[in-house]
Each structure stands twice: as C-alpha cells, then as structure tokens.
Amino acid sequence: MAYRDGQRLPLDERGGPGPVLRLSVNPRARRLSVRIDARAGEAVVIAPSERGLAQAVAFARSKGVWISERLAARPRGRPLQPGQVISLKGRPVRLEATPGAGAARLVEDGTVIRSGGEGEAYARRVENLLKRLARDVLVERTEHHLRTLGQRPVRVSIADTRSRWGSCSPHNRTIRYSWRVVMAPPPVIDYLAAHEVGHLVHADHSPAYWAVVERLIGDHRPLRRWLRDHGAALHAVGR
Structure with missing residues (x-):
C-alpha cells in the first residue's frame, strides 16, 4: 500500500x-x-x-x-464551569457564577472570573473573555516585535486551533493565534508572538529564522519546551 x-x-x-x-x-x-x-x-x-x-x-x-x-494518559477535557480553577497568564484564576446573563469579567485583582449564564452559555461567556484578553496581549507583543524588526503592521486574528499555536502568512501579512496561549506564563506568550513575527522574515525554521527569534526574546528553547510539556493541558480546558 x-x-x-x-x-x-x-x-x-x-x-x-x-x-x-x-x-x-x-x-x-x-x-x-x-x-x-x-x-x-x-x-x-x-x-x-x-x-x-x-x-x-x-x-x-x-x-x-x-x-x-x-x-x-493525555489530559482530559474540562468544561468551563463555576468552581473550576484555570490559569490566566500563568496565574490561577477561579471561575464564579453571578445571577443573570451578564458578560464574564475579571475581578478581585485578576484572581476571579465572574460570569452570568448557565451551562454552555456560561462557558461561552468565559471563553469570549479569554479570547479578548488573548487578543489584547498578543496584539501588543506582536506590535512590539514588528517595531523591533522594522516590519509593517499585520492583521491579527484569534482562533481555537487543535494542532497549532499560531500561523503566519507573510504574503498577505496575517498572523493567527490560538487564544489558549493566554493561559501560559507571559514569557511563553511573548515567545509565540516572536515565533510568528519571525516568519515574516524567514518562512521556514532554518537557523537564520531561529536567529531572528533569538534576537527578539533571547533563548527560546525553554519556552518552546514549556509549550510542548504543558500544551495538551491548555488544549483540554473547555473541551
């Protein structure tokens, strides 16, 4: 065959x-x-x-x-529901319910996400908040690395991919990120932004490409390793 x-x-x-x-x-x-x-x-x-x-x-x-x-043995899916503790930028955050159908919001110095709704509606509101937070930090870090390399602006989109943390299309200057990386520590988030911006210079993973990433954030190897070791757990959240 x-x-x-x-x-x-x-x-x-x-x-x-x-x-x-x-x-x-x-x-x-x-x-x-x-x-x-x-x-x-x-x-x-x-x-x-x-x-x-x-x-x-x-x-x-x-x-x-x-x-x-x-x-x-891989991590099993965990629904987003009141009482659950998730990670946000590497810090634990507790999910709580509030009466009504209000949107999810970050409260109590960023240690609690409080949202209205029940069941799937509750989970959707929390996920929407996480996507907004992911967009904010990823756009900021993307623009920072673009300035460092003297690159023109790109269009950033946020998705929920199962096999990639991000992707870059140099020909139409678009970068797409998985919102789930917002649960990782800030240096890991920054690494992902540098990784994708680096592809605007080199579309492959050649030594020249990794030299660009290293110029942006220094030693990237521990951050790549963190994503490899903990990525499955982040992808299980809310599944």
Whole structure:
C-alpha cells in the first residue's frame, strides 16, 4: 500500500475505532520515529521520505501498546464551569457564577472570573473573555516585535486551533493565534508572538529564522519546551 504525507489511518490495521496515526514526511529526519501529539490526540509517524512511510507505519504499529498508553494518559477535557480553577497568564484564576446573563469579567485583582449564564452559555461567556484578553496581549507583543524588526503592521486574528499555536502568512501579512496561549506564563506568550513575527522574515525554521527569534526574546528553547510539556493541558480546558 502506498502512503502519503498527511494521511491519517488507524493504529489497528484491521480498522475500526481507536488511536489514529498521522503520517508526516520530514526530509531532515535521520530515522523513522513516532511522537505523541497530545493536543490532537494522535500519534505522528515521521519518515524522511514518502517511500519510508510504509516502514514507519509498521514500526508504529509494533509500538501499539506504548502509543495507546500515552494517548490514554493525555489530559482530559474540562468544561468551563463555576468552581473550576484555570490559569490566566500563568496565574490561577477561579471561575464564579453571578445571577443573570451578564458578560464574564475579571475581578478581585485578576484572581476571579465572574460570569452570568448557565451551562454552555456560561462557558461561552468565559471563553469570549479569554479570547479578548488573548487578543489584547498578543496584539501588543506582536506590535512590539514588528517595531523591533522594522516590519509593517499585520492583521491579527484569534482562533481555537487543535494542532497549532499560531500561523503566519507573510504574503498577505496575517498572523493567527490560538487564544489558549493566554493561559501560559507571559514569557511563553511573548515567545509565540516572536515565533510568528519571525516568519515574516524567514518562512521556514532554518537557523537564520531561529536567529531572528533569538534576537527578539533571547533563548527560546525553554519556552518552546514549556509549550510542548504543558500544551495538551491548555488544549483540554473547555473541551
């Protein structure tokens, strides 16, 4: 069977429900490998070329128990509801209910989010507040990095993506961010803005690109690692 980059197929070759493999071709890869994408709930199978994908799939299926265990251990979704404690810019914030249908707001020196509504309406109001807060900080950090690099303004949008924290389209000068990064500590938020602004200079992830990011924020490696280690938990909030 011929496999292709980006294809998804079941871990169990007999098909049916269960873990999913996502095939990825990376010419820079030196060997076959499998990594867990906890945010998307998939195992990513990596090969240096499409010709190597068949062997990579066989390798992944030989690791089926390990893959299933890792995916089962990923953070589970938690609805946004009164009494829950979430993170906002790296600090704990408690969710509280208030009578009526008022919009969510940040109160008590930023330690409480209070909102009206019930059930899904309550969750939607809280999420809308988090999106507004995310836009505010991400626009501010984006504009800061644009000025540092002497770049023209861009259009910023906020989304709820499952597999990417952000994306940049240099040709139409747009940057899109996941609102969920507003739950991360400020240096991580700043790293994401620098990461995407850096793509206006270099669209790839070459050494020259990473040099731009380092110029903007210094050593980015601990911040990338933080997102990798904690990202799945942020993506579970409100799911």
